[in-house]
Amino acid sequence: MMPINGADTVWILISAALVMLMTPGLALFYGGMVRRKNILSTLMMSFVCLGLVGLLWVLYGYSLAFGADKGGFIGGLNFIGLNNVGQTPSPIYATTVPQLAFMIYQAMFAVITVALITGSIVERMKFSALFVFSALWMTVVYLPVAHWVWGSGGWLAKLGVLDFAGGSVVHINAGVSALALALLLGKRRGFPTDAMEPNNIPLVVLGAGLLWFGWFGFNAGSAQTAGGLAANAFVTTNTAAAAAALTWMIISWIYRRPTILGTVTGAVAGLATVTPAAGYVTPLAAIAIGVAASIVCYYSMLLFKTKLGFDDSLDVFAVHGIGGVLGMLFVGVFASLAVNPAGANGLIAGNGAQLLKQLIGVLCVGAYAFVVTMILGKLIDITIGLRVGQSEETVGLDISQHGERAYGGLLR
Amino acid sequence: MSTNSGDTAWLLMSSALVMLMTPGLALFYGGMVRRKNILSTIMMSFVCLGLVGLLWVLYGYSLAFGADKGGFIGGLNYIGLNNVGQAPSSVYATTVPHLAFMVFQAMFAVITVALFTGAIVERIKFSALLVFATLWLTIIYLPVAHWVWGSGGWLAKLGVLDFAGGTAGKAQGLPSGFHGCQQHTYGHPRRRDSLVRVVRV
Numbered sequence: 374m375m376p377i378n379g380a381d382t383v384w385i386l387i388s389a390a391l392v393m394l395m396t397p398g399l400a401l402f403y404g405g406m407v408r409r410k411n412i413l414s415t416l417m418m419s420f421v422c423l424g425l426v427g428l429l430w431v432l433y434g435y436s437l438a439f440g441a442d443k444g445g446f447i448g449g450l451n452f453i454g455l456n457n458v459g460q461t462p463s464p465i466y467a468t469t470v471p472q473l474a475f476m477i478y479q480a481m482f483a484v485i486t487v488a489l490i491t492g493s494i495v496e497r498m499k500f501s502a503l504f505v506f507s508a509l510w511m512t513v514v515y516l517p518v519a520h521w522v523w524g525s526g527g528w529l530a531k532l533g534v535l536d537f538a539g540g541s542v543v544h545i546n547a548g549v550s551a552l553a554l555a556l557l558l559g560k561r562r563g564f565p566t567d568a569m570e571p572n573n574i575p576l577v578v579l580g581a582g583l584l585w586f587g588w589f590g591f592n593a594g595s596a597q598t599a600g601g602l603a604a605n606a607f608v609t610t611n612t613a614a615a616a617a618a619l620t621w622m623i624i625s626w627i628y629r630r631p632t633i634l635g636t637v638t639g640a641v642a643g644l645a646t647v648t649p650a651a652g653y654v655t656p657l658a659a660i661a662i663g664v665a666a667s668i669v670c671y672y673s674m675l676l677f678k679t680k681l682g683f684d685d686s687l688d689v690f691a692v693h694g695i696g697g698v699l700g701m702l703f704v705g706v707f708a709s710l711a712v713n714p715a716g717a718n719g720l721i722a723g724n725g726a727q728l729l730k731q732l733i734g735v736l737c738v739g740a741y742a743f744v745v746t747m748i749l750g751k752l753i754d755i756t757i758g759l760r761v762g763q764s765e766e767t768v769g770l771d772i773s774q775h776g777e778r779a780y781g782g783l784l785r
Numbered sequence: 786m787s788t789n790s791g792d793t794a795w796l797l798m799s800s801a802l803v804m805l806m807t808p809g810l811a812l813f814y815g816g817m818v819r820r821k822n823i824l825s826t827i828m829m830s831f832v833c834l835g836l837v838g839l840l841w842v843l844y845g846y847s848l849a850f851g852a853d854k855g856g857f858i859g860g861l862n863y864i865g866l867n868n869v870g871q872a873p874s875s876v877y878a879t880t881v882p883h884l885a886f887m888v889f890q891a892m893f894a895v896i897t898v899a900l901f902t903g904a905i906v907e908r909i910k911f912s913a914l915l916v917f918a919t920l921w922l923t924i925i926y927l928p929v930a931h932w933v934w935g936s937g938g939w940l941a942k943l944g945v946l947d948f949a950g951g952t953a954g955k956a957q958g959l960p961s962g963f964h965g966c967q968q969h970t971y972g973h974p975r976r977r978d979s980l981v982r983v984v985r986v
Contacts, residue, residue: 582808
């Protein structure tokens with residue numbers, strides 16, 4: 374067993390705190406974008422994950438994702454209730470920090486992944502249904518997929534699929550599931566004819582700022598040590614976000630005006646897209662990744678929402694799903710052993726096979742998430758029902774689901 | 786020197802903290818303007834994260850911290866982060882990856898540009914601001930950062946001490962903002978208010 378490294382421990386713990394902050398950040402990011410009658414319910418959908426997933430992760434989540442491998446598909450029960458997970462390092466994962474630190478860092482990823490899904494089903498999903506869905510989804514989608522990609526012995530890991538900080542486990546997983554759930558649930562009443570004006574864009578910007586900040590823990594923390602690789606991931610993260618924010622702003626300027634909502638959405642698209650690549654590519658490759666992220670995600674959004682009429686309300690699939698796919702494939706293009714000797718070379722460095730592996734990872738995770746989410750959603754629909762009643766939707770979910778409203782007093 | 790992981794953790798965390806100052810500044814300024822201008826004010830700061838974040842990587846770091854040219858500006862040896870890697874610099878922050886020092890400095894440039902927007906809210910054209918910000922970063926921030934913090938910078942050699950940006954970050958913002966205000970206040974009596982506010986700050 375390796376001794377504990379103090380600096381690495383500090384870095385993982387602070388990164389865990391940064392990733393934790395992303396979930397309230399996401400709550401505000403989403404909450405500001407819905408109509409004023411639904412802001413609290415939207416905040417609640419994300420925030421409750423800190424409670425629900427944070428607890429389930431300790432009880433059995435960590436064990437099923439990172440416990441002793443069972444056939445490459447799932448972890449065993451040896452870490453159930455954090456049994457055998459203590460202050461000494463794991464011999465396998467993040468071997469220089471207490472295993473509890475690695476465990477809690479991973480917990481934050483599970484929390485935000487579940488919260489990410491909720492953006493597609495706001496303003497119409499029953500809270501009770503979402504609560505049950507979240508628990509089931511984490512158990513039968515997130516935990517296996519995390520094991521496939523990051524677990525020791527996971528079958529995608531053994532295949533050589535690279536995902537530095539969660540392009541497949543977090544973003545494809547959440548994005549595809551968000552799409553499936555939105556399709557099952559149907560459109561919001563009035564979509565797409567009514568104007569559904571965001572209630573508070575400054576709140577969206579605050580959320581995006583916190584997400585950007587927290588993403589440094591997400592990506593640079595995934596180096597699991599405080600060294601050169603963490604610095605590289607930090608720089609690629611910031612650079613991709615910067616390039617993507619500017620690119621989306623320019624696109625929105627070409628069509629109308631340079632909107633702040635577009636700029637922050639671009640930043641999030643860039644952050645999601647660079648996530649799987651952050652520790653495998655150079656900072657200059659991150660510029661290309663950021664620019665491509667905004668162009669592809671922007672037109673995906675138009676295609677899904679305007680052309681195909683999907684009511685993926687806050688564009689989770691277009692931004693995170695497509696961004697995750699793009700980022701996973703970019704790993705296969707730009708990855709370089711010079712950046713990370715534990716990774717692989719990509720297409721540009723002469724290893725086209727890596728791109729194929731990345732594609733397999735994308736397809737398997739995407740297909741699994743889509744099919745299982747459809748089944749889970751259907752099961753919940755025929756038992757407790759997915760959607761609120763018509764009048765509940767009209768009055769707003771804040772009052773109908775939670776008995777509260779965000780802005781007291783008379784409507785002006 | 787070899788990399789010290791404690792120093793690296795500290796500098797990366799500090800970079801993240803300085804990054805968060807810019808959205809924080811956006812809200813600080815955004816809440817102070819009239820309601821019809823809040824998003825434009827927020828945008829003026831937020832866009833710096835994108836614009837300056839990108840320009841810094843492309844040439845900003847090199848002109849500020851590249852090999853000294855006569856004490857006035859850095860050279861082109863770090864252009865596009867060429868030669869800036871995971872090993873420490875031999876000159877700056879010698880115990881952390883060079884990339885970590887680079888991105889820490891990037892966050893300073895971002896917030897410095899965002900800071901002066903507080904002087905010109907509610908009336909500057911966004912396109913003009915973007916062009917101005919690009920030019921200002923290039924011909925004011927980068928040389929001044931080099932003078933004060935660059936190895937061989939003439940103010941640094943003179944012995945001027947600036948621990949974290951009292952000159953490079955703040956004193957530049959004040960005259961630039963003040964000048965911007967003066968130009969725009971003529972013929973707008975109510976703008977005197979914002980002039981007073983800037984001088985107070």
